[in-house]
Amino acid sequence: MQKNISKTADGVKINFLGSVEKQNIVTMVQNCSTGKCECMSDDTKAKIKDMRVDGSDGNVELSLEGEISVEEIQEALQNSKVIH
Secondary structure (H helix, E strand, O other): OOOEEEEOOOEEHHHHOOOOOOOOOOOOOHHHOOOOOOOOHHHHHHEEEEEEEEEEEEEEEEEEEOOOHHHHHHHHHHOOOOOO
């Protein structure tokens, strides 16, 4: 799976390409929204105002809104158990 992470005007966008199922990304977002994930610090979680998943299997886009950095999200993705 390839992950392209970029800064946007509203936060950070992640494009997951290749062998990625949309449901896995939705599950990751649900875990983060309900506090069930351990991939990011509480400080980073507090900065995220909104998370949206778009696209389909093989090309999924995750938009994170808030005062977060690309580096924070790269670290969180490395720690995520759902997408590894």
